[in-house]
Amino acid sequence: MTNPPESARVEQAVDLLRAAGERLTPARYAVLRVVDAADRSDEHLTAEDIGARVAELEPAVHRATVYRTLTSLVDTGVLSHVHLGGAATVYHLSAVPAQHHADHDTVHQPHGHHAHVQCHACGKVLDVAPEVFDDVAERLRADLGFVLDTGHAALLGTCQDCLT
Amino acid sequence: MTNPPESARVEQAVDLLRAAGERLTPARYAVLRVVDAADRSDEHLTAEDIGARVAELEPAVHRATVYRTLTSLVDTGVLSHVHLGGAATVYHLSAVPAQHHADHDTVHQPHGHHAHVQCHACGKVLDVAPEVFDDVAERLRADLGFVLDTGHAALLGTCQDCLT
DNA sequence: ATCGTTGCAAAGCATTTGCATGCCT
DNA sequence: AGGCATGCAAATGCTTTGCAACGAT
Numbered sequence: 001m002t003n004p005p006e007s008a009r010v011e012q013a014v015d016l017l018r019a020a021g022e023r024l025t026p027a028r029y030a031v032l033r034v035v036d037a038a039d040r041s042d043e044h045l046t047a048e049d050i051g052a053r054v055a056e057l058e059p060a061v062h063r064a065t066v067y068r069t070l071t072s073l074v075d076t077g078v079l080s081h082v083h084l085g086g087a088a089t090v091y092h093l094s095a096v097p098a099q100h101h102a103d104h105d106t107v108h109q110p111h112g113h114h115a116h117v118q119c120h121a122c123g124k125v126l127d128v129a130p131e132v133f134d135d136v137a138e139r140l141r142a143d144l145g146f147v148l149d150t151g152h153a154a155l156l157g158t159c160q161d162c163l164t
Numbered sequence: 165m166t167n168p169p170e171s172a173r174v175e176q177a178v179d180l181l182r183a184a185g186e187r188l189t190p191a192r193y194a195v196l197r198v199v200d201a202a203d204r205s206d207e208h209l210t211a212e213d214i215g216a217r218v219a220e221l222e223p224a225v226h227r228a229t230v231y232r233t234l235t236s237l238v239d240t241g242v243l244s245h246v247h248l249g250g251a252a253t254v255y256h257l258s259a260v261p262a263q264h265h266a267d268h269d270t271v272h273q274p275h276g277h278h279a280h281v282q283c284h285a286c287g288k289v290l291d292v293a294p295e296v297f298d299d300v301a302e303r304l305r306a307d308l309g310f311v312l313d314t315g316h317a318a319l320l321g322t323c324q325d326c327l328t
Numbered sequence: 329a330t331c332g333t334t335g336c337a338a339a340g341c342a343t344t345t346g347c348a349t350g351c352c353t
Numbered sequence: 354a355g356g357c358a359t360g361c362a363a364a365t366g367c368t369t370t371g372c373a374a375c376g377a378t
Contacts, residue, residue: 023332023376025376027334047367060334064336065333065334067368083249085317117312120313128308132303136296146321146322149284149322150319152319155312155313155317156316157311159308159310187358189357189359192358212343224359226361227342228359229359229360231342236358336373339368340368340369341367342366342367344366349360350359351356352356
């Protein structure tokens with residue numbers, strides 16, 4: 001029980017970090033654990049959300065450090081971020097090709113790479129299988145020479161619950 | 165030459181404004197002209213961009229007023245805004261069902277309603293015909309009950325020029 | 329021991345708000 | 354005339370930065 005697969009994802013992230021010649025610090029470790037936990041509960045945390053949780057885990061870590069850490073982890077490729085509809089940016093562990101996770105709906109796919117749509121009414125973020133955008137991506141490439149980065153930004157709309 | 169259809173679009177916007185029982189003030193008029201001009205040159209202006217141009221047109225108008233004006237014009241429905249990939253929000257005249265404009269590429273469509281994709285390398289914003297997202301919209305609705313608001317948020321990718 | 333990383337605190341920026349005045353209708 | 358919109362200025366909130374101290378390797 002107490003040795004959940006979480007460690008696997010975090011460890012993998014740590015390995016990536018080290019492979020990139022980066023140092024592992026308490027701040028970085030805390031950020032990785034927080035993001036991993038959020039990932040596996042399908043939460044989407046912003047920089048400040050992460051800062052808040054890191055503060056609980058490592059009170060000594062300064063907010064500014066969380067921002068710098070997020071930036072460097074994204075640069076390293078350990079984390080990736082998604083720009084949501086409004087303005088917020090949320091973070092994910094980028095590595096890890098999915099493994100467990102009991103899915104609930106069709107277009108939903110376990111972790112790993114995925115696209116996002118956000119409800120502008122309630123703010124909820126839904127994960128979507130990247131293939132849903134394959135046709136659009138193909139058309140944009142053919143017509144405009146534009147290579148779509150599926151999942152780097154979320155589209156807006158209204159979720160089922162908010163359709164009155 | 166000098167009596168461009170601009171006035172038509174602005175006038176239409178003004179009518180909408182009045183129909184909504186809102187007042188026409190120098191600040192609002194300036195904002196409308198600026199946004200109209202941007203629209204017809206396919207530019208995508210943020211609140212501060214608009215503020216800067218309004219300052220040239222009406223030096224007396226305060227920045228705070230531009231923000232308040234944009235908000236109220238969007239509420240009224242005269243303007244609509246699009247959330248770009250990064251964080252910025254850009255504005256469009258919402259009415260006006262397109263008219264002139266010599267198009268250059270297939271998926272490009274004159275003004276009116278359209279979707280957007282943004283290059284995260286150069287920041288350029290490309291307008292895309294909303295139909296490009298029809299299939300995605302249909303699938304999201306069918307699978308998740310999510311109603312996509314095409315064109316309220318932009319997707320990210322890399323434009324032809326930036327593909328090295 | 330070295331050099332990247334952190335803490336701290338202050339600066340930055342875009343955006344918002346309270347309030348009294350002004351002006352559109 | 355009446356009430357919404359504006360100017361002004363201060364406050365906000367998130368994020369960034371300079372610099373010296375710290376600590377991971």
